Amino acid sequence: MTRIHPDSVTLNDYVDDxxxxxxxxxxxxxxxxCASCRxxxxxxxxxxxxxxxxQPAEPPRAAWARIERExxxxxxxxxxxxxxxxxxxxxxxxxxxxxxxxxxxxxxxAAPVIxxxx
Numbered sequence: 001m002t003r004i005h006p007d008s009v010t011l012n013d014y015v016d017d018x019x020x021x022x023x024x025x026x027x028x029x030x031x032x033x034c035a036s037c038r039x040x041x042x043x044x045x046x047x048x049x050x051x052x053x054x055q056p057a058e059p060p061r062a063a064w065a066r067i068e069r070e071x072x073x074x075x076x077x078x079x080x081x082x083x084x085x086x087x088x089x090x091x092x093x094x095x096x097x098x099x100x101x102x103x104x105x106x107x108x109x110a111a112p113v114i115x116x117x118x
Contacts, residue, residue, distance in 0.1 A: 005037055006030060015044040 006014070006027050013019045014027045031037045 005034065008040075011037065011040055012044060015041060015048060 010019070010023070010027060014024060014031070017024075019027060031041055
């Protein structure tokens with residue numbers, strides 16, 4: 001019997017069948033002997049069943065425009081910072097390759113000299 005209660009993430013993973021077999025067996029054992037965790041698992045399973053019964057809902061068209069305006073407002077109309085880092089990394093890689101090429105690191109090997117038959 002597991003004396004320590006599994007945390008909420010572990011119980012969610014248990015309900016979603018996402019635990020490794022050994023960990024799942026330990027949680028199975030604990031849930032069988034712990035009313036509190038059994039109640040939590042039952043509630044989580046009810047949420048899964050209720051969510052599965054929901055029909056997909058299309059958000060109103062105006063919602064996308066509001067989301068886009070908010071993203072632009074928060075970013076000040078600039079590219080997101082991760083794109084700047086990506087551009088800087090690409091520039092660094094290209095500069096490194098160009099420098100290595102100019103330094104002759106990747107020179108073509110000399111063609112073999114074949115002596116003419118005498």
